[in-house]
Amino acid sequence: DVKxxxxxxxxxxxxxxxxxxxxVQDMDHENMFWYRQDPGLxxxxxxxxxxxxxxxxxxxxxxYSVSREKKERFSLILESASTNQxxxxxxxxxxxxxxxxxxxxxxxxxxSIL
Amino acid sequence: QQPVQSPxxxxxREGEDAxxxxxxxxxxxxxxxxxxxxxxxxxFLMILLKGGEQKGHDKISxxxxxxxxxxxxxxxxxxxxxxxxxxxGTGPLSNFGNEKLTFGTGTRLTIIP
Numbered sequence: 151d152v153k154x155x156x157x158x159x160x161x162x163x164x165x166x167x168x169x170x171x172x173x174v175q176d177m178d179h180e181n182m183f184w185y186r187q188d189p190g191l192x193x194x195x196x197x198x199x200x201x202x203x204x205x206x207x208x209x210x211x212x213x214y215s216v217s218r219e220k221k222e223r224f225s226l227i228l229e230s231a232s233t234n235q236x237x238x239x240x241x242x243x244x245x246x247x248x249x250x251x252x253x254x255x256x257x258x259x260x261x262s263i264l
Numbered sequence: 265q266q267p268v269q270s271p272x273x274x275x276x277r278e279g280e281d282a283x284x285x286x287x288x289x290x291x292x293x294x295x296x297x298x299x300x301x302x303x304x305x306x307x308f309l310m311i312l313l314k315g316g317e318q319k320g321h322d323k324i325s326x327x328x329x330x331x332x333x334x335x336x337x338x339x340x341x342x343x344x345x346x347x348x349x350x351x352x353g354t355g356p357l358s359n360f361g362n363e364k365l366t367f368g369t370g371t372r373l374t375i376i377p
Contacts (some may be wrong), residue, residue: 181363198364246363249294249363255305
């Protein structure tokens with residue numbers, strides 16, 4: 151079974167802090183994704199990566215950056231956290247050809263910015 | 265632009281049938297369906313590709329009408345385990361090599377005994 155592991159289930163940070171969310175997958179998937187999930191808004195794509203050191207903006211990239219130095223690891227960075235970034239963050243991975251391949255999700259990180 | 269899902273929420277008794285719709289303003293190459301239970305990760309259900317195919321496993325099936333740019337998920341003889349929020353994710357025809365999906369806002373399904 152594909153395993154997508156997010157480093158923290160719950161995280162509390164302060165406004166202005168630099169925050170790192172980590173995601174690791176164990177199935178050698180080319181694609182990795184970061185989504186934000188808010189009530190009534192569904193899943194919104196922040197960034198995705200289709201290869202090491204390659205990234206593309208999703209629908210809501212403002213205030214975020216990402217890093218993919220190794221194939222199995224994809225990090226989401228909040229450069230200067232703000233209260234409107236309080237949310238559930240979901241990481242996912244898939245094989246190349248994402249339109250034909252299922253995405254496998256982690257359990258999520260519930261981030262609170264105070 | 266996110267695909268529109270309807271209904272937003274539905275409550276059924278065990279054994280009843282449900283239909284969840286997903287409509288896009290763009291021409292589609294693919295539609296994915298996922299289910300998420302409270303506090304858990306979304307779980308993949310099925311993918312439908314351009315060609316208007318219908319798919320199913322167990323008592324859950326789906327159709328894809330590419331002309332109407334919409335997909336429907338059918339749950340028959342619903343079981344308590346079907347409760348959760350259902351999301352569709354759409355892949356555009358214009359960039360069918362693109363790796364990105366756009367997800368809808370979800371349909372909350374509650375099955376009561």
